[in-house]
Amino acid sequence: MANVSEPVPVALRVFRCKEGESHFLRLLQGPHDDGRIKGLLCHWCKKRSHYCLGNDCPPAIHRSGSQWRGYLAAEHFQERLGVWHPVCFEVTEYSELEMRDLAQRGQTWTVSRAMRAQDKIFPVVARLHARNDPSTMPAPFPLLPTLQHIYHCPWVALNVDCPLPSRTFVSPSIGDDPRKASEQPTKDSPEEEAKRRELLTQLKKRLNGSLGAVNLG
Secondary structure, eight states: OOOOOSOOOOOOOEEEEEEEOEEEEEEEEOTTTTTTOOOOEEEEEEEEEEEOOGGGGGGHHHHTTTEEEEEEEEEETTTTEEEEEEEEEOOHHHHHHHHTTTTOTTTTEEEOOOOOBTTTTOOOEEEEEEEGGGGSOOOOOOOHHHHHHHHTTTTTTOOOOOOSOOOOOOOOOOOOOOOHHSSOOOOOHHHHHHHHHHHHHHHHHTTTTSSSOOOOO
């Protein structure tokens, strides 16, 4: 007789963060050696996702536009049961950009998505929450059988980089407040002061009738 206190194995499922939700996910798998999470291209057509077959894609499906999706072996924390449940974590383009060069096995990430406001749809946001000892984590598991099932395609492969370019990080510099500088009268250079005095002298002579014209050059 089975011990009912032991977790019951269930089929691996794909985890997607829905609108208005926030979750903890613990990574069992890190990115490739280049720091990038590998994924695939797919098309949304006829109310479902289709795996992109490249040149072999049916034209009607291929013209619908492509979406990148990455996948990682992870665990999802279920608060009601207090357990970490294995999932195939689907990474969107925006969340991959935030996880790029940071994601490592053993890390805990918060993944959330705000509710849409009128016509604005918000992306999935990923934030690093904690770092754990990878040696205490379960081993990663294969993802391709699950992905081949949901995409109805036996040729699914995770070998495509996210098409979004990396962000350019910049740092602010410290300097004088321009508002304070504009309040202070500017001081002429010695050359400008000499030219101003010469101009005033010529103007005075003209007023006295000593000159017929003033050279302003």
